[in-house]
Amino acid sequence: MAVSLTKGGNVSLTKQAPGLSAIRVGLGWDTRVTDGAAFDLDASAFLLGAGGKVRSDADFIFYNQPRSADGSVVHKGDNLTGEGEGDDEVIAVSLGQLPGDVERIAFTVTIHEADQRRQNFGMVQRAFIRVVDERDSSEIARYDLSEDASVETAMIFGELYRDPNEAGGFKFKARGEGFAGGLGALAGSMGVKL
DSSP, X not given: OOEEEOTTOEEEHHHHSTTOOEEEEEEEEXXXXXXXXXXXEEEEEEEEOGGGOBSSGGGEEBXXXXXXXXXXXXXXXXXXXXXXXSOSEEEEEEGGGSXXXXXXXXXXXXXXXXXXXXXXXXGEEEEXXXXXXXXXXXXXEEEEOOXXXXXXXXXXXXXXXXXXXXXTOEEEEEEEXXXXXXXXXXXXXXXXXX
């Protein structure tokens, strides 16, 4: 049974699913009907080392750079519409292959060309992030975002991090943290130069 998280909550993935070695992080959303331009939301992952920064720009995983250098993190493709049920975008993580100096992975969603299209997360509904066990596709944890993000154009939905109290253990934290400056502000906060 999946653990339902609230903002700031965390769960030990490796205690919930003993022997866990690979996960899929599914991110989903629906957009409100507007008269304006179509929405294009993009999921990304930032592999973070010491100090909460990427080791290099190669640690920014997104639709144009879908694999980490070592193949431990893979973006499964860009959904341009966000339509349909279930996960809109998926990022796969092989836990055992993650380099030891990657302390956490932030899973984010940004609105493509948000300023030009006059769009923000206040126009997005039913947003969620979930962690699925790759072995049997069972959901381990889920966070349904409910915050009013009327000015934010980028959000950290959640993060995977190494459990300091369990060797080889991983935890997941529900973040729901927004950025008004879009991808540029979000990436800059993680140490990526766009």
